[in-house]
Amino acid sequence: MQNRVLLVEDDEELRQLLARYLGNQGFEVREAGNGLDGLALAKDLDCDIVVLDIMLPDISGLEVLRQLRAETHLPVVLLTARGDETDRIVGFEVGADDYIPKPCNPRELVARLQALLRRVAWDQQAEVDASRTYGDLRVEPAQRRIFQNDAPLDLTATEYEVLQVLLAHAGSVVRKTDLMQWALGRRLAAHDRTLDMHISNLRRKLGGDDPARIETVRGLGYSYRVPA
Structure with a gap:
């Protein structure tokens, strides 16, 4: 089609x-x-x-x-x-x-x-029951939605992709080059701030009172920290 x-x-x-x-x-x-x-x-x-x-x-x-x-x-x-x-x-x-x-x-x-x-x-091909929980966040792949304390986050398609990749590697550093390829489907180019902008939006939507939730690891990439 x-x-x-x-x-x-x-x-x-x-x-x-x-x-x-x-x-x-x-x-x-x-x-x-x-x-x-x-x-x-x-x-x-x-x-x-x-x-x-x-x-x-x-x-x-x-x-x-x-x-x-x-x-x-x-x-x-x-x-x-x-x-x-x-x-x-x-x-x-x-x-x-x-x-x-x-x-x-x-x-x-x-x-x-x-x-x-x-x-x-x-x-969209994900199984309906393949939900995953990371602290106060729940990923529902079949719906392409992420919920925070059972309230749906208002994410764009790309923000969803970035966040679900970070969640899948929670506690580990995801290199910017890998995150760009996995979430946006293209290579990271010099002076391309697209990924940084998506991260900034995600931090705001997840609550600006916890900026360390998505940590910037200088020279490498980003790491998602599951709140205690």
């Missing part, structure tokens, strides 16, 4: 280029040229993933993402201006799963989408 992608981009030439490339790579593509149309299609269509430009003519892509996150955990990849780190940070805080700077390489976009979709599909 084809993966269904919603492409929200106001630059018609770029949108058509990406849509054509995605279609040639086996994706079923739906398009929107502004934020309101993209938001309506994302809510109405049974799509698997969204590619969302931040700079849109009516409402911003970040506002589209905010409204989507109020209703769905649908994976979202942002298209951001190259070098604009502020947009990327805010995007992750709002709930983006990944980003690609513009002008983007269509081949890289496809690789990012396929990696994210593989991670989602892998966890």
Whole structure:
């Protein structure tokens, strides 16, 4: 079955280029040229993933993402201006799963989408009874949810992946290179702060009063400490 992608981009030439490339790579593509149309299609269509430009003519892509996150955990990849780190940070805080700077390489976009979709599909195949508990956290792979004191954490698809990898190796150091590959499906590149941003969001969502829960091990990676 084809993966269904919603492409929200106001630059018609770029949108058509990406849509054509995605279609040639086996994706079923739906398009929107502004934020309101993209938001309506994302809510109405049974799509698997969204590619969302931040700079849109009516409402911003970040506002589209905010409204989507109020209703769905649908994976979202942002298209951001190259070098604009502020947009990327805010995007992750709002709930983006990944980003690609513009002008983007269509081949890289496809690789990012396929990696994210593989991670989602892998966890959806998990057994219903394969829940695991780590202190006050409970992982329910079949639901792709993590609960803290029986309350569901509001995690993006990528935040879920990062946290469940750290939990699976609780008490041990997970190297950044390994965490990037296992959770995001790609190699760690120089100056790529994507993983750091996801960790920052997870610390905030897990409760900022316990910053040592996810410990930074300088020069190596991160370690999850199960609270006593």
